[in-house]
Amino acid sequence: ELGKKAQEIMNRGDLVPDDIMIGIIKERLKEPDCTNGFLLDGYPRTEAQANAFDLLLKELNINNLKVINITADDEELVNRLGNRRACKSCNEIFILDDIQNLENCPKCGAKDSFYLRDDDKEDVIRNRLEVFKANTKPVLAHYQKNGNVINVNGIGNIDAVNEVIINLLEKS
Structure with a gap:
């Protein structure tokens, strides 16, 4: 509920x-x-x-709380999120370039099931970014006081960013 x-x-x-x-x-x-x-x-x-x-x-x-702050500029985020599609059948999320020539979902096989989620639409993304700036930045300051924040550059492929995060967590 x-x-x-x-x-x-x-x-x-x-x-x-x-x-x-x-x-x-x-x-x-x-x-x-x-x-x-x-x-x-x-x-x-x-x-x-x-x-x-x-x-x-x-x-x-x-x-031992750690806060991972993955950073990227607004236009990068709008571009990334706007290029995601979800499958109506299994809800798996895909990058548009990876499925552009596919008719069937690679996970569940559903035909013509890809769609742009409401929260991946540009106006919603931009609103979320403004809400983030107004509300969430003070949270980072809250946890930075205690040295709990690990900042990570989010530009790059997912595997590379993930590796950086794991390495930083292991060191902390």
């Missing part, structure tokens, strides 16, 4: 309210597969969420 509500809000390019997000995160972090670590993408996004998240981590006795 909370997840569906969150998806509807994100599809508009808006931030999910804090009470919904912390509820989703709390339930997820209690799952056994999070015992030895976890990765959250895009959370916390506001100072209020960061404060609630800090309290949750303390409550769950989770230490």
Whole structure:
């Protein structure tokens, strides 16, 4: 229920309210597969969420937090996200160049199933970037005070950026 509500809000390019997000995160972090670590993408996004998240981590006795800040300029992000397509059948996301000459989804075989998700449309992306600048940059400052932020240049292919992130995490 909370997840569906969150998806509807994100599809508009808006931030999910804090009470919904912390509820989703709390339930997820209690799952056994999070015992030895976890990765959250895009959370916390506001100072209020960061404060609630800090309290949750303390409550769950989770230490050694690292925040990975992957950077790229706005036009690069608009271009990348605008060139993604999802399969209507399996929801797998693909890069447009990789599927341009394909009729069938390489994952599930569905025919003519590729579409541009609402949150990958240019106006929604640009709105999300403005929301990020207004709300999320203070969160980075919040975690930088404690030396928890690892900054990574996001320009390059996914495997190369991933390797940089892994190396930096291993060193920290």
